[in-house]
Amino acid sequence: MTTEHDHAHDRITTPVTADLLRGAVELERTAHGVLPHRLPSWARAQCADGQLAMAESQPSGVRLAFRTRATAVELDTLPTKRVYVGAPPRPDGVYDLLVDGRLTARGSVTGGRTVTVDLATGSTGHHTGPAGTLRFGGLPEGVKDVEIWLPHNETTELVALRTDAPVEPAPDRGRRVWLHHGSSISHGSDAASPSTTWPALAASLGGVELVNLGFGGSALLDPFTARTLRDLPADLISVKIGINLVNSDLMRLRAFGPAVHGFLDTVREGHPETPLLVVSPILCPMQEDTPGPVAFDLDALGEGKLRFRATGDPAERAAGKLTLNVVRDELARIVAQRSAGDPHLHHLDGRELYGEADHAELPLPDGLHPDAAAHRRIGERFARHAFSGPFATRTA
Template identity: 65%
Template sequence: MTTSQRWISTAINHALLLGAIELEQTDRGTRPHRLPAAARAQWPDPQLLMVEGQPSGMRLAFRTTATAIELETIPTKRIYVGMPPRPDGVYDLLIDGQLARQGSVSGGDSLTINMSTGSATHERGAPGVLSFEGLPAGDKTIEIWLPHDETTELVDLRTNAPVEPIGTNGAPVWLHHGSSISHGSNATHPTGTWPAVAATAAGVSLINLGFGGSAIVDPFVARTIRDARADLISIKLGINVVNTDAMRLRAFGPAVHGFLDTIREGHKTTPILLMSPIYCPIHEDTPGPTAPDFVDGKLSFKASGDPAEIAMGKLTLNVIRDTLSKIVTQRAATDSNIHYLDGRDLYGEVDSAALPLPDRLHPDGDTHRLMGERFAALAFAPGGALAH
C-alpha cells in the first residue's frame, strides 16, 4: 500500500464476524468464543476453555473494493513440553467464495503445556499483522476464515476502502456440534475442516461447535444450542464419551435424551440430525479411556479399556451407534424432524484401509474433504435430513 493511501479501521462485531456465539471485549481487542460466559463459568476446565476459544468455523465476511487488507491479531501459540513445535495457525482469504490467499500471524501469546503434569503457563506477547495486498480491484465478497486450531484475539481490521458486512447473506444457518474431528483436528487449514467443506458445498452459513476432546453431552452445550439462531442442527456424539470413559450405558442414553429435550425447548421443529462416530478401529469394540501412545517418536493413541467390561455397561463405538439409532427411532415416533446418520457413512472400514487415521484417532486433510463432501451429499441434498 502506498503512503498516499489511508487505512480505514472497521469495528469487529457480530455483523462482521460470523460463526461466533459470543464476543468478549478485553483490554487488547475482541476475543471470540464458541460458548457463552455462563457455560464457561459452569465448568472452567482448561481443555474446554482452550478449544472453545479456538475460532473453528469463524470468518470475517464483507463486501468491499479494497485491494489491501490488514488484520491485526494476538494469536496464542501452544507449546507442548518435549514435543516438536506446532505450525502456526492458518488464515484463509476467500474472494467471491474461492480460496485466494493464505497466511499466518507470528508472535503473540504463548501457552506452554506439560502433558505429563497437566500444568500450563501463559505468557503475554505482542500483536502480529496478517497482510493481504494486491487484491483484485472492483466490488467483491471477502471472507477471512480464522484458524480452526489457534486461539486469536482480534485487535483491528484495516482496509484501503470501506467494507460492508454481509451477514449470512440469506443462507440458512447450520449449527453443528461434535468432537475434535468436527473441530478440525489434523485438517491443514480452516476451510478444509469437514464441516467447512460441507457448508461450502451446501451453501449454508456454519456455526461450528465442535470441541476437541469435549463433546461429552454437557447440558450447558445443549443450552447454548437451544439459545442460538439455527435453521438446521446436527450433533455428532460418542467418541469423546469413550475417550474419557465419561459414563456408562445407563447414564449415556438418558443424557442424550436430555440433551435433545433441551435443544427442542428452543428449536421446536428445526431439523436435527443425530450422528454416531466415524469408524475408529481402536475403539470399535474396545472401551476407553484413550491413552497416548508414542510410535516412532510421534504422538498416537490406543484404547486402554477391557472389552470384557462391555457387559457391565462400558461404552464402545458400536454400543454407542446402536444406542443413538434406537434413541432416534424412539423419538421419531412423535418428532418427524429428527434423523439419524451412521458416522461410518462418512468414513468407514473400507476408507480406513485406504486412508488410515494417522494417529489412530483423527483424519488427515484429504479425509476431512472426503467426509465433508459425503456429508453434503447425504444431509443437504434433496431428500436429505437437512435439505433446504
C-alpha cells in the same frame, strides 16, 4: 460504523464488531481487542475444565465477512499457540482468505502467547508475546465480498482490521443457518485450514451458513451446550455424539441413554420442528470395541510422534463401559424410538462418512483424528447425505 484513517500507511482502521463476524456466539472485549467465543459466558461459567475453555475459544468456523473495494487487507491478531514438550512443533494457525466465495490466499501470524504442555506430567507453562499482522494484497479491483476464516485450532484475539478502502458488513444472502455440534473431528483436528474442516466444506457444498460448535475433547452431552443449541437461531441442526464420551470414559451406558434424551429434549425446546440430524462416530479402530480412557502414547512421544491409545479392557463392556459400537447401537435405538413422534429427527451412522475402506486408504495419523484428505471426504459425504436428505430444501 466509525472508522479511523491511518495516514501513515494509507489505511482505514475499522473496529472489529459482531456485525463483521460470522460463526461466533459471543465477543469478549479484552485489553487488546476482541476475543470470539463459541459458548456464551453463562455457559463457560458452568464448567471449569481447561480443555473446554481452550476448545471453545478456538474460533473454528468463525470468519470476518465484509464487502469492500479494498485491494489490500491487514489484520492484527494476538494468537495463543500450543507447544507439546517432546512432540514435533505445531505449525502456526492458518487463515483462509475467500473472495466472492473462492479460496484466494492463506497466511499465518507469528508471535503471540505460547502455552507449553508437558504430556508426561500434565504441567503447563505460559509465555506472553506480541501481536502479529496478517497481510493480504493484490485483491481484485471492484466491490467484492471478503471472508477471512480464523484459525480453527488457535485461540485468536482480533486487535485491528485495516484496509485501503472502506468496509461494510457482508450482506445477508438469505442462506439457511446450519448449527453443528461435535468433537475435535468436527472442530477440525488435523484439517489443513479453517475453510477445509469437514463442516466448513459441507457448508460450502450445501450453500448454508455454518455455526460450528465442535469442541475438541468436549462433546460430552453437557446441559449448557444443549441450552446453547436451543437458544441460537438455526434452520438446520446436527449433533455428532459419542467419541468423546468413550475416550474420556465419562459415563456408563445407564447414564448415556437418558443423557442423550435430555440433550435432544433441550434442543427441541427451542427448535421443535427444525431438521435435527444425530450422527454417530466415524470409524476409529482402537475404540470400536475397547473402552477408554484414551491416553497419549508416551512410547510414540519418545520417538517424536503424537499418537493416542485406548487403555480400557473390552471385557468391561459387560459392566456398562462405552465403546463406539455400543454408542452407535444406542443412538440408532434412541433416534428410532423418538422419530416415531418426531418426523424431523434423523440418524446417520458415522461409518457412512468414514468407514473400514476409508481407514485402509486414509488411516488416522494419530489413531484418533482424520487427516486433510479424510476431512474432505467426510465433508463431501455429509453434504451429499444431508443436503439431498434431511437438510434438503423443501418447497411448500
